[in-house]
Amino acid sequence: MDIVKTKELTKVYKGSVCVDNVNMKVKEKSIYGFLGPNGAGKSTTLKMLLGLVHPTGGEIHIFGKEFNRKNRGEILKRTGSLIESPSYYGHLTAYENLRIYTTILGLPEKNIDKVLSIVRLDRQKGKRVSAYSLGMKQRLGLASALLSFPELLILDEPVNGLDPAGIQEMRELISSLPQKYDMTVMVSSHILSEIDRLADEVGIIANGRIMYQGPLDALHKTDSSKSLEEIFIDLTGKEKSL
Amino acid sequence: MIRLLKCEYLKTRRRYLLLTVIAAMTVYFIWTFHGSYNAEGIRHGWALFLYQQPVVNTIFMPFFCIIIASRLSAIEHRGAMLKQLCTMTDKGRLYDAKLIYGMFLMSFCVAVSWIGAVLFGMYKGYSGVFPLGLYGLYFIYTLLTVLEIYTLQHFLAIISKNQSVGFFVGITGEFAGLFSLFLPNIEWLRKLVPYGHFGQLDFIGMYGWTKTEHMRNVYFKLMDTENFVFVVALLILIFYITGRYIFVRKEV
Numbered sequence: 001m002d003i004v005k006t007k008e009l010t011k012v013y014k015g016s017v018c019v020d021n022v023n024m025k026v027k028e029k030s031i032y033g034f035l036g037p038n039g040a041g042k043s044t045t046l047k048m049l050l051g052l053v054h055p056t057g058g059e060i061h062i063f064g065k066e067f068n069r070k071n072r073g074e075i076l077k078r079t080g081s082l083i084e085s086p087s088y089y090g091h092l093t094a095y096e097n098l099r100i101y102t103t104i105l106g107l108p109e110k111n112i113d114k115v116l117s118i119v120r121l122d123r124q125k126g127k128r129v130s131a132y133s134l135g136m137k138q139r140l141g142l143a144s145a146l147l148s149f150p151e152l153l154i155l156d157e158p159v160n161g162l163d164p165a166g167i168q169e170m171r172e173l174i175s176s177l178p179q180k181y182d183m184t185v186m187v188s189s190h191i192l193s194e195i196d197r198l199a200d201e202v203g204i205i206a207n208g209r210i211m212y213q214g215p216l217d218a219l220h221k222t223d224s225s226k227s228l229e230e231i232f233i234d235l236t237g238k239e240k241s242l
Numbered sequence: 243m244i245r246l247l248k249c250e251y252l253k254t255r256r257r258y259l260l261l262t263v264i265a266a267m268t269v270y271f272i273w274t275f276h277g278s279y280n281a282e283g284i285r286h287g288w289a290l291f292l293y294q295q296p297v298v299n300t301i302f303m304p305f306f307c308i309i310i311a312s313r314l315s316a317i318e319h320r321g322a323m324l325k326q327l328c329t330m331t332d333k334g335r336l337y338d339a340k341l342i343y344g345m346f347l348m349s350f351c352v353a354v355s356w357i358g359a360v361l362f363g364m365y366k367g368y369s370g371v372f373p374l375g376l377y378g379l380y381f382i383y384t385l386l387t388v389l390e391i392y393t394l395q396h397f398l399a400i401i402s403k404n405q406s407v408g409f410f411v412g413i414t415g416e417f418a419g420l421f422s423l424f425l426p427n428i429e430w431l432r433k434l435v436p437y438g439h440f441g442q443l444d445f446i447g448m449y450g451w452t453k454t455e456h457m458r459n460v461y462f463k464l465m466d467t468e469n470f471v472f473v474v475a476l477l478i479l480i481f482y483i484t485g486r487y488i489f490v491r492k493e494v
């Protein structure tokens with residue numbers, strides 16, 4: 001079953017088309033890599049899947065249900081997300097930040113320690129978040145997305161700005177989620193190498209349009225004389241020169 | 243909603259919000275009760291307070307509203323929290339929860355200022371019977387005006403990342419409000435500017451004050467309060483409904 005499916009999803013900002021008829025399919029318990037250069041429309045697409053941005057046109061189906069005002073709450077209850085920069089209250093500790101979410105969502109407090117140990121922040125949970133490094137804040141963001149152990153996890157550039165070790169750690173974490181917790185993960189990035197070997201399937205977006213969707217190795221086979229990186233640049237650059 | 247209100251409390255821990263309120267109230271009391279009280283003043287104490295206090299309220303209360311509304315919303319903007327919260331709860335309910343929490347704090351301020359005024363009067367030994375009915379009216383009217391201003395400041399603070407928008411509108415409004423108090427002839431200005439609605443509480447008029455006689459022959463009279471409650475309730479409703487509507491529609 002497709003956990004996420006969009007039909008001609010479109011967003012227009014003041015006359016400029018930012019997401020252009022996107023048809024996207026995300027399979028259950030897979031990791032879907034959402035790739036595209038900066039400004040391609042990744043965040044806007046993901047925000048529409050979360051109801052933070054209202055589509056100009058098209059349809060969204062999540063868990064087989066149409067995403068509309070009526071179903072929104074129910075769908076979001078089963079979804080966790082980290083959108084763009086991580087959100088946090090700097091004057092509170094990691095534990096206190098997560099306690100606010102468990103209070104809103106009516107989740108047991110024991111989930112807090114569970115997710116903090118998953119993202120390996122359990123030792124620093126008593127520290128104020130304003131004193132955290134960017135990597136730690138990203139991991140806290142991931143922890144809050146995981147808090148309800150959702151069926152669908154939407155991560156927007158979760159490794160952006162991390163050092164190589166941090167990227168590696170985050171990749172390992174993300175890749176373990178589908179098997180361990182039965183999650184479907186969507187993860188976006190503007191750097192191919194962050195996604196390859198992590199994602200089962202990718203969607204490549206440039207200027208709001210999906211240029212390719214499917215497994216990465218199939219993309220590689222389209223032109224074996226070129227590296228994956230070159231194909232990616234070809235795909236996303238072609239659009240730019242038009 | 244109870245959960246969301248509890249969250250508001252959890253969020254403001256270590257923000258010294260209560261301390262801010264107490265500090266503000268201390269300044270308010272010093273301002274209100276400083277100065278000398280002669281025998282005449284004490285004789286008319288209960289009425290004189292009601293006569294003077296609207297001006298003090300016009301100076302202080304909008305300022306408290308600005309500070310509290312801005313403090314409650316700034317924490318959301320600073321940590322880019324709105325987008326996260328909006329995936330967890332309904333946007334309109336979030337708007338309401340923050341509004342209710344702020345209104346609760348402001349009501350606390352008004353209640354404390356009222357109790358303080360009564361206790362001070364008793365301590366100073368104002369003569370005559372304590373006019374409970376009038377003070378009850380004063381309390382209700384002051385509270386309504388405070389809630390009216392707060393509803394507006396709450397909207398300005400939560401809608402814009404830039405807190406100086408709320409400050410600017412609030413301070414401008416406050417000056418317009420003060421201005422309207424000292425130009426009581428411009429009736430429409432009084433009615434129009436919410437920040438001056440404390441002046442509508444000027445339901446005690448002072449008559450018979452002269453330079454030589456001072457307050458010897460002064461008497462106080464209840465003024466016509468007109469449709470004040472109606473106007474304020476209507477404005478609260480308008481601010482609330484439009485503010486909430488704009489906030490819910492705005493994409494984060």
Ligand SMILES: Nc1ncnc2c1ncn2[C@@H]1O[C@H](COP(=O)(O)OP(=O)(O)O)[C@@H](O)[C@H]1O
Nearest residue numbers: 013014018036037038039040041042043044045
């Ligand atoms: N609120 C907005 N108003 C106007 N334009 C926007 C808005 N949000 C995004 N855009 C534009 O939409 C395009 C896609 O942005 P975004 O989805 O953030 O890209 P990405 O996440 O892939 O880097 C950009 O050109 C950006 O300028």
Ligand SMILES: [Mg+2]
Nearest residue numbers: 042043084157
């Ligand atoms: Mg982005």
